[in-house]
Amino acid sequence: MTDMTANPALNADKPAKVETPFQRFRAEFFESKIATGALIVFLIIVLLAVLAPWITPQNPYDLAQVSVMDGRLPPGSEAFDGYTMWLGSDGSGRDLYSAILYGLRISLTVGLASGVIALLIGMAIGLVAAYAGGRIEAIIMRIVDLQLSFPASLVALMMVAALGKGVDKIILALVIAQWAYYARTVRATALVERSKEYVEAAQCLGISRFRVVFRHILPNCMAPLIVVGTVQTASAISLEATLSFLGVGLPQTEPSIGVLIANGFEYMLSGRYWISVFPGLALLLTVVSINLVGDHLRDVLNPRLKK
């Protein structure tokens, strides 16, 4: 029983003779070739985005480096400055390869920042509910349920409609759209933990609720939170791209992947596919790789699925 509830990630530092839970978790994770591949792809994407200024031929938002004469060049064309535009250029002459890596920086920042903030806030609210119990818990969970009955995309859209454009505002909108998923996850763990004998015993012994929350509920909700976190981060990246594509997300001065795709949209019908397609592929790789990792994490971390 205790074995089932033990959280692999958290027990990592416990000394064990044969194999720590973390080692077992790691071994099980890398058993899946697809998930390993997806993780590698995602790490490469992050690396490319971080290193963008050093590995791109052009800073696409330094006007001095961009020439309109290079506009709408197909993939493989040579730029005015002599380097090859492997992925072609966009309407205003930016090298797409450079633009995509710079765009990824923004998209990943927004996605990861909103993912982490939403996780922290949602987790805090979930723990408060679990700690307080009674009416407060009921009210919080009512709000969570209410919000979850609306799709996150719609909530985010409402929020950007209210907040306006900008990196900070879109992160806020995404956090507001997603915190409830984390709160619900914590709550689910709390319900399971509370029904367990040892928590009852702990409560009978007069051990504080504070301890119950931090010794039992918090450690046990980490694994599901990580799973929800990966999936929600992927969905945050995708949502930001969607909102930006619609023109209500990030402004042209913060050209995330979504903005790039939107800019290419007008050229699409005239056959200049690359301006939208390549940023789209970058987005796709990012989102799909995170989701594949998340999918597999769910299998590995879910004790019920284990045989």
Add this chain to the structure above:
Amino acid sequence: MSAVLDVSGLKTHFFTHAGVVKAVDGVDFTVSKGEIMGLVGESGSGKSITGFSILGLIDPPGRIVEGSIKFNGEEIANANEERLQNLRGNRISMIFQDPMMTLNPVLRVDTQMMEAILAHESVSKQAAWERSRDALGLVGIPSPEERLRAYPHQLSGGMRQRVAIATAFLNKPDLIIADEPTTALDVTIQAQIIHEAQKLTKQTGTAMIWITHDLAVVAGLADRISVMYAGRIVEQGGIDDVIDRPLHPYTVGLLGSVPTANRRGQRLFQIEGMTPNMLALPEGCAFGPRCHARTDTCHRQPSIEDIDERRLRCFNPQRTAEVVK
């Protein structure tokens, strides 16, 4: 009497990740017309799997690996699906172990009974409905018309099991496999249902395999009895012989754990130890580790032998029932 069912050397194994589970591993028995055979054994001994094997309802990773199942002289082990579909519910019916789980929760009782008729006969729905109603009446369900309109959750466990029994008799089958049809019910209802079933077999001449882990139940019901342990039959014979003079230590143990009137006041005899792990059966006699009559010979596998008009799988038959006392 002609044998309705003749099972010999039946082996049904499950090929799981952890290893091969030999759930049924060499089972022989026959059942004749109008006869009730009790199939007795502890949980996990392979009783249900034996029943499902007869109906061809073993799903992967399991399969019948060996043996023959002759039904009215026809070989049906590993018969094609079409033939089996034809037999199931028509010539051979089964009553399942758990009445709460076997009826489909979202279909009305009439649907679930009538479809059993309509699958095998082209009769009008009206005729099928009337037969279903009469069948419910036969098993002692009051106001059957009303019950037919009900959903399973509106019936009690006993009612549901009666519905299953009535359904089993709908097509006047030659053989009914009743898999612990009464264990989930309380004692009075249990007695009623047993009475009902017995009456029906006598009336219709249907042969029956009555699966149970409770010897007391079959004692007053069955004509013959097969005792199963770890996928094998360990003792088989006429009901009176086996109950009065059990030869196998396992049967002795099972009988010892039946509380009967004449042994009131005595301590209930329990078979020691745990039911065996089907993935790691002990060497030699599977019952060995729990056997009080164990000798050195028992590290070999006992084969089943004819002895005094019955069959036995043991090196040291318990000629007297002294051990119990």
Add this chain to the structure above:
Amino acid sequence: MTVFIIRRLLQALLVVFMMSVIVFFGVNIVGDPVYMLVSPDADQADIEAAISRLGLDRPILEQYWLFLKGAAQGDLGDSFIFGEPALKLILHHMPATMELAFSALILAVVIGIPLGLYAGLYPDSRISKGIMAASIFGFSLPTFWVGLMLIMLFAVELQWVPATGRGDLGSFLGIQSSLFTLDGLSHIFLPALNLALLKISLAIRLTRAGVREAMGLDYVKYARAKGLSTRRIILVHVMKNIMIPVVTVMGLEFGSLIGFSVVTETIFAWPGMGKLLIDAILQLDRPVVVAYLMIIVLFFVLINLIVDILYSILDPRVRLQDQGA
């Protein structure tokens, strides 16, 4: 039942009221719409005239009060841009959105359920693995990006169907819809498919999970033991059970389809209320944004209610009165 519906309607009213507060004040925090509405070279007098014409000079609480009073009478304010009542504008655009969302739902059900059924019945086949891989993509791919690809492939490269706009309307049983003309159908195909993609994946996963669970349950085995055909077992016994969660979830997803149509409508220039919303957001046309959101909230609440009722009809075990306080 009536008590249940009344209670749910009261809850719904509360939700709508809460949303009106959030939405109204939220939207009013964004920039100043006046500057969008008067020409850049307008002088102070023009601006002030516009402000008082639009009621923007009153305190925000008073604005909200007026809004509430109006809303109660079905008046959600006039669009700043079109000068028409916002509600009228939205209702005018609603049929296009409804027809799109409805088509997408039909596609999701018609494509998703059979694929999910197949994947559930033959989980180990190559085709099933392909279906499941595709459904992961269906979940991960952003709708707008898939929309672009669909346009590129079917409209630009293959030129099978038009890329944008809504086709001719036909009329059937007094309903006007582009579903009733060939031209209309060719226009709606791509956007409906685009909108449906996520829900197809969802339907596949739900159906597959349901089938896999049901196939292992006793009532399916029992149905087989009755000799029913595989066809009847799957179409009646299994489907009837899994339709309960599938219908419930897909019903709830109808609301999300309407929400998501914002994206699809923008890409395919579909003249629905989603596109109206995006235009309104971009032009700071507050009354339209507020009216849209109020309508959407109302929609969701209604859909939830309808799905709950549907659920109780589908599942005989559910009594509406029994549901929590």
